[in-house]
Structures are given as structure tokens and as C-alpha cells.
Amino acid sequence: DGGITQSPKYLFRKEGQNVTLSCEQNLNHDAMYWYRQDPGQGLRLIYYSQIVNDFQKGDIAEGYSVSREKKESFPLTVTSAQKNPTAFYLCASTLAGGISDTQYFGPGTRLTVL
Amino acid sequence: GQQVMQIPQYQHVQEGEDFTTYCNSSTTLSNIQWYKQRPGGHPVFLIQLVKSGEVKKQKRLTFQFGEAKKNSSLHITATQTTDVGTYFCAGLEGSAGNMLTFGGGTRLMVKP
Numbered sequence: 001d002g003g004i005t006q007s008p009k010y011l012f013r014k015e016g017q018n019v020t021l022s023c024e025q026n027l028n029h030d031a032m033y034w035y036r037q038d039p040g041q042g043l044r045l046i047y048y049s050q051i052v053n054d055f056q057k058g059d060i061a062e063g064y065s066v067s068r069e070k071k072e073s074f075p076l077t078v079t080s081a082q083k084n085p086t087a088f089y090l091c092a093s094t095l096a097g098g099i100s101d102t103q104y105f106g107p108g109t110r111l112t113v114l
Numbered sequence: 115g116q117q118v119m120q121i122p123q124y125q126h127v128q129e130g131e132d133f134t135t136y137c138n139s140s141t142t143l144s145n146i147q148w149y150k151q152r153p154g155g156h157p158v159f160l161i162q163l164v165k166s167g168e169v170k171k172q173k174r175l176t177f178q179f180g181e182a183k184k185n186s187s188l189h190i191t192a193t194q195t196t197d198v199g200t201y202f203c204a205g206l207e208g209s210a211g212n213m214l215t216f217g218g219g220t221r222l223m224v225k226p
Contacts (some may be wrong), residue, residue, distance in 0.1 A: 035216075040123070042202060042216040043157070056211065090156055102147070103204075103214070105156040 003027065005107035006091050011111045013085075020077045021109045023091030030096050032074035033103065036060060037088040045088075049074055078111065085113045116141050116207045120217035128225050133193050135220035137186040137203035144206050146179055146186045147214065152199040160188075160201075193224050 004025040013019045021096035024034065031050045035043040045058030049068040057097045063082025068074050074093075078085045117140040127133050137146065137207035145164045149157035161170055163186060170177045176189045186205075190197055200219040207215070 040218075040221070041118075042118075043204075044216075047212065060123055102159045103149075103157075103163065105158070108156050111134040 004091060004093055004104055005047075006089075006106035006109050008109060009107065011109055013111070013113050015113055016080045018079050019079055019111065019113070020075050021089055021091075022075045023076065023106055024072055025091075025093045025104075025106075026072060027095075027104065027106070028071070029093035030071070031094045031101075032068070033068065033092040033094075034058075034064070034066065034074070034076045035090045035092065037090060037108075043090065047070060058084060085111060088111075116205070116208045116215045118203060118215045118217040120203060120220050122220055123218065124221045124223070126223045127193050127224065129195060130192050133190040133197070133222055135188050135201050135203075135219050135222075137188075137205070139184045139205045139207075139215075141184070141207050143183050146206070147204045148177060148186075148188055149202045149204065149221070150199050151202065153198075157202060190222075193222070195224050195226050197222060198224050 007022050033048040034046040037043050044060050045065050047058055047066040049055035052071050055066050055068050065077045088108050088110050091106040092103040117136045121136050135197045143204045147162045148160040151157045161177050166183050168179040174191045178187045200221045202219045204214045
């Protein structure tokens with residue numbers, strides 16, 4: 001089955017620790033995205049990548065970092081510089097780099113920083 | 115920057131009643147997409163509207179794109195408990211290089 005996987009589903013970390021969230025897709029999509037969702041809020045774009053080895057900042061990139069070494073993978077690191085990291089993190093992909101393409105979302109990772 | 119507002123934020127309805135959520139953009143959009151997120155789940159694409167004044171239907175769901183391409187609506191006829199979830203609109207501004215901007219969502223709750 002083709003799709004996007006994110007792991008783990010729930011993640012707990014101590015304050016001050018960096019943590020990396022994984023996102024893998026086998027849809028052969030070119031573009032991948034990371035969003036953050038807070039309770040009762042919409043989705044805010046953190047980073048996106050339209051092609052391997054290239055990525056751009058979204059609206060709330062501060063305190064986050066990404067890499068895109070492979071087409072299938074787009075891991076997100078939440079660094080200790082992120083002031084309010086507790087949130088629901090969603091990864092998405094689109095077939096081509098066109099942002100108007102349909103976004104396919106993974107199941108999400110719920111990060112709680114204690 | 116572009117802003118996309120959705121109203122209402124929450125809506126409780128009795129099963130069988132109709133429901134409408136409205137999406138308004140501060141700028142003209144080239145297209146608008148609608149997504150549904152079930153409680154505890156992830157957003158799932160419903161539909162995309164591109165043309166001014168466009169109306170599309172999916173069973174009990176009717177989607178409209180305004181004539182000025184700055185607003186959109188989703189109407190559900192005779193709601194069912196399976197319609198429960200948060201409905202998001204996401205708009206793409208006309209200029210190149212812009213990203214989708216999501217509205218805050220409307221959370222629909224249906225009483226059986």
C-alpha cells in the first residue's frame with residue numbers, strides 16, 4: 001500500500017533535548033511538507049522541500065531543522081531553541097512541486113515536552 | 115501576508131440538520147482546497163475549486179467558490195454522525211512561489 005508514515009505516534013521528551021520526527025513516503029512524490037497543529041488551530045507550515053537536497057522555510061521555521069537526502073524521507077528535528085514544541089506534527093507530500101496539488105498527510109506525531 | 119479565516123470555529127447540530135462553514139481570504143486566490151480531519155486523525159483531501167463561481171457536489175456536500183475568488187463555503191445537507199470532524203479550507207494565492215494557507219478550521223459536532 002502506498003502512503004506516508006510518521007513515527008512514533010506519540011513522543012515524550014524532556015525540555016532542552018533535541019528530537020527528530022520521521023516522515024517516509026512511498027508515493028514517489030517530489031514534494032514534502034511539515035506542518036504544526038496546535039489544539040483547536042489550523043495548520044502552520046514549518047518547512048517544505050520540492051526536490052531532493054533542497055528545502056525552504058515556511059511560516060514558523062524558527063527552532064526547527066530538516067534534511068532531504070532521499071526522495072522518500074523528510075525528517076524534522078525539533079531543537080531546544082523551539083520555545084513551545086508541544087504540538088501535533090503533520091507531514092504531507094504532493095506529487096509534483098506544485099503547492100496547488102492535493103496534499104497527502106501522514107498520521108501525525110504528537111510531541112509532548114515535559 | 116495572506117490570511118484565511120474560517121467561521122464558525124465550532125458548530126453543534128442535531129443529526130439531520132444542515133451545516134455550513136465559510137472561508138474568507140484577505141487576498142484573491144488561484145484555487146481553494148477543502149480537507150476533513152476526523153477526531154484524532156489527519157487531514158484528508160475533499161475537493162479543489164479553481165474557477166470563479168464554481169460549485170461542486172459530493173453526495174451531501176456542496177462546495178462553492180466565490181465570484182471574486184476570495185471566499186468559499188462548504189454546506190452539508192442532513193448531517194450524519196459520520197460527518198463529525200474539523201473541516202479546513204486552504205487557499206493558494208495567485209502569485210508564484212506562495213504556499214497553501216490553511217484556515218483555522220470549523221469543528222462540527224453532531225448529536226444523534
